[in-house]
Amino acid sequence: MTSQVPLPEPDFTPLDDVFVRKHLGVPDVDVADWTLTVEGLVEHPLRLDMAAVLALGAKRLPAFHECFGSPFAPDVPTRAVAQVEWAGVPLAVLLDRAVPRAAARHVWFEGADTGSFHGEDGLTYMKDLPLDVARRDVFLAHRMNGEPLRAEHGYPLRAVVPRMFGTNSVKWLTRIVLADRRADNMFTTRFYNRVLPGDTEATPVREVDVSSKLFAPRDGARVAAGGVDLSGRAWSTTEIVAVGISVDGGPWESAAVDAPGAGPTWQRFALTRELAPGPHRIRCRATDRAGRVQPLEGARNAVHEVAVEVAGGAPG
Template identity: 85%
Template sequence: MTTQVPAPAPDFTPTDDVFVRKHMGVPDIDVTDWTLVVEGLVERPLRLDMAAVLALGTERLAAFHECFGSPFAPDVPTRAVAQVEWAGVPLAALLDRAVPQAAARHVWFEGADTGSFHGQDGLTYVKDLPLPTARGDVFLAHRMNGEPLRAEHGFPLRAVVPRMFGTNSVKWLTRIVLADRRSDGVFTTRFYNRVLPGEASPSPVREVDVSSKLFAPGEGAELAAGKVELSGRAWSATEIVGVEISVDGGAWEAAVVDAPGPGPTWQRFCLTRELAPGLHRVRCRARDLAGRVQPLAGARNAVHEVAVEAG
């Protein structure tokens, strides 16, 4: 059985080390000209500049943030993950002001990034979520790790959807539309859909998979032989209840796992292990509260492995 220890304060990824993804480039936005529109099936359409957004107050959200990877290679691991402290306001604060109509079922998020992608021209990046999900989970962030959003991370305002892949967290947000149907844009109908295990038809790429990644030692590390601490982070859409580590294809050994924090944060795990001189392969796999376990191979969340040398 995996041992759990109390959760420490969240450890955040330095902004310089947070991955950057863009489908159609980084738009050049002058915040003095920028506005956010909330419209569609609402009783009170809104148009807010940044001063109006800031007047809503500022809350903080600590959350892991994971890239799904290429929509053309949904089973290839990318392991691009970070933990960020966002500052902003829950989307619910804007929806309460706009007052969704009874017919509203979905929320569309539109970014300022436009252009061509995969041979198609004239595109705008639009994603959608069911209204109950959007009202309960979406956070609108204007700061990241204590500083204003950088251009590459969504300046001046972006959506953050905890426990969902980053493709749902629309950057450079300019428009929120409430509708009675899903968006018919290519980023909802063609890209970022997958067939989940046990299902016959594709569904939107939303909820993250159970995953873990070894942070220390890293790939190719040279270590002193003897006792070595093997550690990393594990995350899922729900609580991580166990992490195991295997060295050189040997038996899986239970690691010590931090208890979950108060928010959607990753969980640290570690195992102290004797390493004899020579080359070693170290693997980790996580299990979550829903009973999901990382597969050994053939999936985007397959177990992570690093090669190290003890001397």
């Protein structure tokens, strides 16, 4: 008889520390007037108020959540990442009720946020996904870490797309449209597209890159000499199989990496390293199951580096 090794418990980012990004401001949504429609190429269009959404029940989805960064600087690392326990309902539940027509190929997601961006007025924030991907992956969330969504995080309902950059997770969701083509919107076909390594044509910014971030010690920290615990989190579209840590440009040393959790969550890594008094540079570099390795520089997922001061060095 063999025993099962328990999966690691996910660690969640406090809500006050979860990053906030918005292109068109935070809309003032009155939930008493709010509705979500499912329309377009469907047999049974839907209109749901919040009571109807809540009546669908609530599942939980622990998942990491990463910001892609500015569409004007697609190769600049942002390091904005969090892990959240979402609560809500899979999009597939609503699609099953609406019944997509045979011609439907894409799903558009539109938020309540409106305004001006990059010299263009009258915009709404919209993203789109292929129908099969949306049916499989999209989650409609109304809670974060056990609390109702805050206004800045998409109250009262938002889309969440695990393993995709946050730009695809439309906040303040009001409309879901099934269509036979992609949405023509500033945030779908004009911005948030990039040319991946080895490709020649731009594709939509969707799946995350392999990445990692040092959480401890923090950049600029002062720590005691001796064995210093170096730790952080790594994530990708698939399992992280290795994380290397380099000190002061030295060789990559293998950190211990947690096994993947039950959902699309990040993985902890840690290494205890003797550090002499004085300044040090520490970097981390992740490799995923697909063989992707973080680049050293020149990319948005380039290796993360922190500078620390170990106590006991000569005064500067």
